[in-house]
Each structure stands twice: as C-alpha cells, then as structure tokens.
Amino acid sequence: xxxxxxxxxxxxxxxxxxxxxxxxxxxxxxxxxxxxxxxxxxxxxxxxxxxxxxxxxxxxxxxxxxxxxxxxxxxxxxxxxxxxxxxxxxxxxxxxxxxxxxxxxxxxxxxxxxxxxxxxxxxxxxxxxxxxxxxxxxxxxxxxxxxxxxxxxxxxxxxxxxxxxxxxxxxxxxxxxxxxxxxxxxxxxxxxxxxxxxxxxxxxxxxxxxxxxxxxxxxxxxxxxxxxxxxxxxxxxxxxxxxxxxxxxxxxxxxxxxxxxxxxxxxxxxxxxxxxxxxxxxxxxxxxxxxxxxxxxxx
Numbered sequence: 499x500x501x502x503x504x505x506x507x508x509x510x511x512x513x514x515x516x517x518x519x520x521x522x523x524x525x526x527x528x529x530x531x532x533x534x535x536x537x538x539x540x541x542x543x544x545x546x547x548x549x550x551x552x553x554x555x556x557x558x559x560x561x562x563x564x565x566x567x568x569x570x571x572x573x574x575x576x577x578x579x580x581x582x583x584x585x586x587x588x589x590x591x592x593x594x595x596x597x598x599x600x601x602x603x604x605x606x607x608x609x610x611x612x613x614x615x616x617x618x619x620x621x622x623x624x625x626x627x628x629x630x631x632x633x634x635x636x637x638x639x640x641x642x643x644x645x646x647x648x649x650x651x652x653x654x655x656x657x658x659x660x661x662x663x664x665x666x667x668x669x670x671x672x673x674x675x676x677x678x679x680x681x682x683x684x685x686x687x688x689x690x691x692x693x694x695x696x697x698x699x700x701x702x703x704x705x706x707x708x709x710x711x712x713x714x715x716x717x718x719x720x721x722x723x724x725x726x727x728x729x730x731x732x733x734x735x736x737x738x739x740x741x742x743x744x745x746x747x748x749x750x751x752x753x754x755x756x757x758x759x760x761x762x763x764x765x766x767x768x769x770x771x772x773x774x775x776x777x778x779x780x781x782x783x784x785x786x787x788x789x790x791x792x793x794x795x796x797x
Contacts (some may be wrong), residue, residue, distance in 0.1 A: 503740065503761050504768050506610070506775030507548035507596055510537055514554040520578050521559065528563065528574035546606055546774040548596045549576065560595060564605075565771050586629040587622060590784050593776055594618055600774040601626035601735065604636075607728060610764040611737045612714075613778025614793050616785030619737040620711055627707035627735070628690075637707040637733060643693040644711040645720070695720065698727050705731035714738035716759025717751050725763060736760045 520526055532540045545565040550558050560579040565572055579599055587602075589595035594617075600609045601623065611619040630636035695710075710716070710724050713736040721736070728734050738760040747753045755761075764775045783790035 503612070503756055503777065504544075504764055504775055505777035506544075506546075506764075506768075507550065507593065507777070509550040509552070511552045512537070514556055517551060517553040517556050517559050520551070520561065520576065523578075524580075525564075525575045525577040528576060531576050543574070544768045545771040546600070548599075548774075548776070550592055550596075558592060560592065560599075562599065587625045589622075590618070591782050593778050593782050594622060594784075597622055597776040598626065600776060601733075602630070603774075606772065606774045607733050608725065608763075608767070608770075608773045609733070609735045610760055610773065610775040611735065611778070612740055612760055612764070612775070614739055614741070614780055614783055616783040616789045616793070617778035618782075618784055619739075619778065620709075623709050623711075623735045623737050627709060627733070631707060637731070638705050639691050639707075641691045641693050641703065641706055641708045642711065643695045643698060643708070643724075645695060645713075645715040695724065699723055701727050702729045703727050703732050704729040708732060708734040710734065710736045712738055713760040714740050714742060714758045715744050715747055715753070717747075717753065718757075718759055718762040721759030721763050724759075725767075736763060 516531075528540060528543070531537065540563075543563050545563065547563045549561045549563070551561060552558050561576050562579060564575050564577050566575065567573075579595070585598055585602060587598055589598050597609075597611055597619070600606050609623075611623060613619060624640075624642070627637065627640045631638065631640055695716075708728070710721075713721065713724075715738070716724070724736075725734060736759070738758070740755045740758055740761050743753045743755070743758055747758075764773075767773045768775060780790060780794050783793060
C-alpha cells in the first residue's frame, strides 16, 4: 500500500473540447481552466504540479502548473508539456515522462522522485544529469551520494579512497549510466563524483548536478543539510522509496513511510516554485512483469 503523501500530479477526466483548446493554445490561465472545467483539484494547487488529462477517446494530455511573477502579481497557468522537444532520455510511461520534464526543466532546481523499486527513478535521474552534462550547456560534474550502511554515518578513516569505500554501490551507478543509450555508455573518466553525505556538509555546490539516492534513509535533519548545499547553477535530485526505509533506521531513528528525508522535503517545500515531486505507483514498474506482480502482492 502506497503511503499517503504528496504525489505531485493529478489524473483528471476533462471534456474533449478542453483538450483541444489546451493543445491549440499551449497554455491557459488557471482561473480560466477552473471556470470552464470546474476542476476541484485546481482550487489549492502547488507550483509545478503535473496533470494527466483524459478526455473521451483522445490520448492523455500532460501539463504542468506554472507560477510566473508578473508586474500585476502572480500569474498561474496550466501549460501543455511540449511534445516537439526531443529529449535524449525517453520515458516508458506517463509518470516517467513527467519526471523527465522536471529533470530537464531549468526552472525546477530541486526534484523529488519517489516510488517502488523498478520504476526507473535512479536510472532516469542519472541519465538526465549525465546527458545534460555531456551536452556542455547545463551542468559540470555529476555528484552522487547516498546514506551509508543504512544509517547515514560517516565512512570514517578506514584505509582507501572514498571511491574505493563506496565501490559496493558505485558499480550499479555505472550500470545505469551504461544503459542510457547504445554505444554511449559512461566511462570511468567521465565527470562523476561520488560523495560521502557527511562530506557534503559545509559545501556550497555550484553548477553541478547532484543526485541523493536512497533518500528515504535520510533523517529529516540530514535531508535539510543536503538541500541547503545547493548554490546557483546547480540541480539537486532526491530519489527513494518511502516504503523501503532500512530496518535499523526504523528502530533507531524512528523513520517510516511518512517520516523520512525525502518525504520531509517534499511535503514541506511543495508550495515552492523551485521544486517538483513525482510519485510513482506500482503500475509504473518497468523492470519486469514479475517484479510488478510481486510488489503488488507483498505486504
């Protein structure tokens, strides 16, 4: 059962006429949409909230609520996601497409991707960062970090480099990079920095792409520390499955499905124009049909 947390998107049935108008106009003022369609979900909407609009036999239309500061105040619009932009990363389902939009949008520097294993959260986050970095027009190095030993502790003064200490989970990161496209896999000399979370504290990180993986295993205080490292020109992406909080953290830090780092950040910053949340469902599992079925059956 999925936790009752902010999902960052709504799936709504609307009139076919509305879909046609939005397609033609590309964007519509929020008050016009509310007046015409009477959609209750629009009464108290957050910035960068996504929509999956269904209307008759039409294909679903994807849109985002954008808040723009104008001279006469704040303008809220529903913007149709452009379909003519070729992204170097492709989504296999509707919510993956929403996440890709958030990952490539320059006006959303902080993204939260949550949901079950096998939905492509980490893969898409890494692929988007690597592609934008390789394009040379977005970010420099990619920084990847995650809680260690399910406790978020410092890696300590054991012999060896930081990369050597983190090797048990570094290889899957390169696996994800290698899978971003045929013959375009990552090399060991690509601009990828593996960072111990404890070493991020005190840094001001500019012009970089940061991925904080397994962030359901962060304490709220650790999550706050991470997000406040973000400086100009950087993007920070948090990925995690709130249902997979480590057993030791449940016992020692009292973390659970609704009390953990990524949920803490998403819930408390959902009204910010600088954040977006995408929560995946079990229907979004792409790893295999077997995994999708098993996840639905396991308590």
